[in-house]
Amino acid sequence: MAIIFQEEKKIFTLHTKQTTYQFKVDCYGFLIHLYYGKKIQGEMDYLLTFADRGFSGNPYDTGLDRTYSMDALPQEYPCMGNGDYRSSALVVQNENGTYSCDLRYKGYKIVDGKYALPGLPAVYAAAKEAQTLEIYLEDPVTKIRAVLLYGILPEDDIITRSVRIENAGSQKIYVRKAASAVLDFLYGNYDMISFYGRHAMERNFQRVPVAHGSQMIGSRRGTSSHQYNPAVIFAEENATEESGSCYGMVFVYSGGFQAEAEKDQFNQTRVVMGMESGTFCYPLEEGETLVVPETVLTYSAKGLEKLSHNYHRCFRRHLCRGKYRDEVRPVLINSWEAAYFDFTGETILKLADEAAKLGIEMVVLDDGWFGKRDDDNSGLGDWYVNEEKLGCSLGELARKVNEKGLKFGLWIEPEMISEDSDLYRSHPDWVFQIPGRSPVRARNQLVLDFSRKEVRDEVFEQISKVLDHANVEYIKWDMNRSISDVYSIAAREQGMVLYNYVLGVYEFLEKLMNRYPDILIEGCSGGGGRFDAGMLYYTPQIWCSDNTDAVDRTEIQYGTSFIYPVSAVGSHVSACPNHQTGRTVSLHTRGVTAMAGTFGYELDPGTLTEAEKEEVKEQVRTYHTYGKLIQTGDYYRLSNPAKDETAAWAFVSEDKREALLNAVMLKVHGNMTVNYIRMRGLDPEAFYREEKTGKCYSGGALMEAGYPLPVESGEYLAYQIHFIQE
Incomplete structure (x- = not known):
């Protein structure tokens, strides 16, 4: 059994192959965290200590006992309003404007299999591979309920956490902050490892000590962002690749998030992972429920390397889905850096001719095939084929590419719209724009309100007409700006729009997968701006970065590897001098670097010398030889490219x-x-x-x-x- 409940002491113990997670229900009904770490036997409540902590308050239930304080005890799901002044997992504003919540234990349930989350991505597993624990908490005054969900995958050393917030009371509430996972450490010095960046230089490794006060990373951009990835690692200060304790927290969500670390007055450390709270204000009427996206936890007693392997295997086997989950992906060539917007159907067929000679297996037609789209200032939202530009239908172009022995792929950007488009002229109210204000443009485009079903349905219908009439076997789903001017005329209240927007994106992707199960979808957001576990549930690979420079990619792929498997990393050989940095690197070096991912090309093969073409043929053969090892083998970081030679x-x-x-x-x-x-x-x-x-x-x-x-x-x-x- 992965889950054990000790009835007398009300202690819950969650065991995986090499780890133990333990918490208890105390005499007042509070859920107290006891232990997470290397697998142990026994009950860890002896670790709890009690003392009069001065300005740390005491629940009224404790009477004259000043030694009991929520401000000092380790908790499983801390909320604002019960005397704990540290970072909260849950902040609720009541109808009378007060911020108070006091969650007490009401019961539990253990079931075989892994819980699923309606409308949200989540780790999955067969009934024999996992167990689920549900813990029921309730505020006795407001009747707010929190259902804590724990998914245990014993063989993978994975524990997942999510929460359902239910309004079982008679008054409306606002959820102002909602996290899905908290870890409270009674003692110890930890480093916080996070992955920061910018467009074209994502997921740089950063390791800093957790100090007194609060440290936070997150995204207010409506997406998980280039700037900070929704994944953190807390490592003992002396932990290395091969030794030391490390705790990972990965948020399975593609919108705004925040991860917090706080060392408190008693040298205890609390870490919280959940929704971005600055713009979050989710209303719940009587009977309504909010589902908080999942956090995936893992622990390693053997350093960062083992922690990475846990995540790689979990995400490959229990998060990615579809036909291509376990297959080595086809070697593709993308038209973007070969032609940008300057192409015709003949250009693409010439690219296919050259690619076929080199052993490349797929040609992807990138931006510019639809509407009036000869630059990035127009056309988004008009998902009909520009047959005048192509000189034929898309179906005919795909057929001609197929006749050359290659698969055909296509770029789309469903969430975006250009003001110079037929869709915008017909439905200007379908974009995010605050009444009375001019919107912020980015890449000269606006964002469609995907929280609205009619908007999603119209775009889906347009794109489906294209896919139904052409043999498209790959889609690159792009998203080329951060979200601003969030206002939806259809929303009951504006604080719920961004969350519903992300759910709308997920619904669209789910429909796309169900209708076209044989299509490989690659996620993209200006490269790695939405490289997160949530997207992997729908897109088993993600374009790692718009920066294809092989030297920069060693650092980008290094940071990515701490959390995400190589099978998820879109990585291509590009032209030199590189289009992003101007650097010149040998074709061989570009090939070796790109083989740390789903391999492909981002160049015009017609510009290569005969010797270079022979080298490309050899690279393709090499990737086919080692592809299975690269995709499913254990990945080892043997140096730090930011520091080493x-x-x-x-x-x-x-x-x-x-x-x-x-x-x-x-x-x-x-x-x-x-x-x-x-x-x-x-x-x-x-x-x-x-x-x-x-x-x-x-x-x-x-x-x-x-x-x-x-x-x-x-x-x-x-x-x-x-x-x-x-």
């Missing part, structure tokens, strides 16, 4: 019989020293043969002493070394 990483099969070492030299000096790359994840007792040279190495030696990279002259040289167990 090399960017090095490896893929190791789960049975440890095969490994692929990859390295890019980032710095070269006169009279260069040797870089030794220490492998990880091999069998220390086995011997491994290096494929190209035939040399054999002890697994233990490769891990302890390392593998010496050649000392060669040249900028950004790259190496790809394949080992097979003897």
Whole structure:
């Protein structure tokens, strides 16, 4: 059993293969957190201590006992209004304007299988793979209820958390803040690891000590954003890749979020993950419910590496869905950097001709195929094919591409609209725009109100007409701006619009998946602006960044790897000089870097030399050879590209019989020293043969002493070394 309830002490224990999570119901009905960490046996309530804490208040129930305070006790779901002045998971404004909530235990239920969330993405599992615990809390005065949901996947060392907030009272309430997970640590010094960035330089690794006060990352942009990713890790201050305690929290949501860390007056640390609260004000009338998006928790006693592996396996097997979940994705070429908006149907067919000769399997027609769309100032919202520009129907173009032996893919941006479009001229009230104010433009486009069903249905009907008449086997779903001017004429109240907008996006994607189950959908938001676990539920891969520079990508992909599996990372070889940075890097180095993801190309192959074309053919063959290992093998970060002279990483099969070492030299000096790359994840007792040279190495030696990279002259040289167990 993954879930155990000790009736006498009212202690709940959640066990996974290597971890234990424990909390209790105390004598006053409060839910007190006891422990989360390495698997243990026994009851951890002995850790609780009680003292008169001065200005920390006491619940009225405790009478004259000044030693009991919610301001000092570790809690499972803290709310504002019961004497706890630390960061709250739940803030409720009552109809009379007061902020008060006092949740007390009412009961529980244990069921086999993993809970699902209506309208929201969530980790899934078969009944035999998971258990669900439901904890029922209620405010005795207002009758506000909170149903805490715990999903336990024992074999994956994963615990998920979500919450249903129900208004069972007679008065209207406003939910002003809602988190799905809290971790309270009684002691210890932790570092907060987060992933910050900007457009074209996403998910940079940042590690800072948790100090007294409150530290927060989040997004107010309506999407999870380029600026901060909705994932955090809390690591012991001395934790490394291979050792130390680490706790992960990943929010399965594609809208605004906030993650908070607070070290309090007693050196206790609280971390909270949930909805962005600055613009959130969700009304609940009597009988209504708000579902808080899920947070995925995992713990590792063996450092960051094990934590990453837990997330990679969980997301590959229990979050991504569809035909392509477990398949190596087709090698594609995208038309964007090859032609931008300047193309015709003949341009795309020429691209297909060149791609077919190189062994590439799919051609993707990017932006500019619809409406009046020859630049990014018009046409969004008019999802009908510009046959004059293509010189044929889209169905005919797709058929001609298919006849060349390639699949055909298409770019769309359903959530956006241009003012210069037929749809805007017909329905100017369908955009986010505050009455009496001019809207903020971004990329000269506005945002459609996807919280409204009629808006979603119209766009879905337009796009479906296109897909029904062309053999499209891949869709790139883009979203190229942050959201502002949030106002919906159809909303009961404006504080609920952004949440309902995200649910609208999810509904659209679900309909798309159901109607076209054989289409591979890749998420995108100006590259990695919506690279989150919520999107992975619908799109098993996401364009990692608009920055295709191989050197920058080593850092971007490094940060991404802490949470997200390689199978989710859209990564392409692009032209040089690179269109974003102007940097020139060899085709070989670009290929090695791009193979740390779903491999493809972002260039015009007609501009390549014959030697370069032969090299591309070899890259495609190489990816097909190692594709399964890359997609499903354990991923090891062997260096930090932001600090080290090399960017090095490896893929190791789960049975440890095969490994692929990859390295890019980032710095070269006169009279260069040797870089030794220490492998990880091999069998220390086995011997491994290096494929190209035939040399054999002890697994233990490769891990302890390392593998010496050649000392060669040249900028950004790259190496790809394949080992097979003897």
